[in-house]
Amino acid sequence: MRLEELRGYLLKKTRNGKWQKRWFETNRCFLTYYKKQGQKLLAALNLPQVGEITLLPENTEDGPGLFTIELNDRIYTIKAKNQEDAALWVEALVWRQEGGLVPNGAMVDEAMLLQHQGSNEDAQDGAESPPVSATSFPNDSFVQPEVVKPQGCAKCCVIQ
Numbered sequence: 001m002r003l004e005e006l007r008g009y010l011l012k013k014t015r016n017g018k019w020q021k022r023w024f025e026t027n028r029c030f031l032t033y034y035k036k037q038g039q040k041l042l043a044a045l046n047l048p049q050v051g052e053i054t055l056l057p058e059n060t061e062d063g064p065g066l067f068t069i070e071l072n073d074r075i076y077t078i079k080a081k082n083q084e085d086a087a088l089w090v091e092a093l094v095w096r097q098e099g100g101l102v103p104n105g106a107m108v109d110e111a112m113l114l115q116h117q118g119s120n121e122d123a124q125d126g127a128e129s130p131p132v133s134a135t136s137f138p139n140d141s142f143v144q145p146e147v148v149k150p151q152g153c154a155k156c157c158v159i160q
Contacts, residue, residue, distance in 0.1 A: 013077035
């Protein structure tokens with residue numbers, strides 16, 4: 001399972017506390033997300049360079065299925081359909097972060113590196129997307145994480 005890519009809709013909490021539905025994909029050593037599947041890339045997080053990735057307890061204020069990703073001074077809060085799906089995402093992300101797809105000392109292709117401008121991203125897509133309540137978001141709006149077999153790697157990644 002770890003070598004396969006995950007993709008699906010998750011909720012991302014904005015800086016002002018609102019929830020946005022976004023399409024997320026593991027893409028080799030990156031976590032990428034889009035407003036909708038097939039649309040323009042909003043951000044690509046280089047997993048070996050992010051901070052801690054944490055599965056939150058089920059009894060948090062925003063309910064079960066939450067995990068966080070630390071990036072510089074920002075903490076991304078992400079909500080999956082349930083705790084099990086969140087655990088699956090966290091396992092896949094941590095594995096990639098720890099070098100599961102990237103050999104030690106590997107050089108990352110500069111074309112693969114995308115600098116995420118958090119304030120720019122929130123300004124661009126925050127106005128276009130109505131806020132969503134994480135607790136009232138209907139479960140049928142989530143998509144079961146899709147498991148996709150890897151299709152090869154860029155210079156930064158090695159399938160083991």
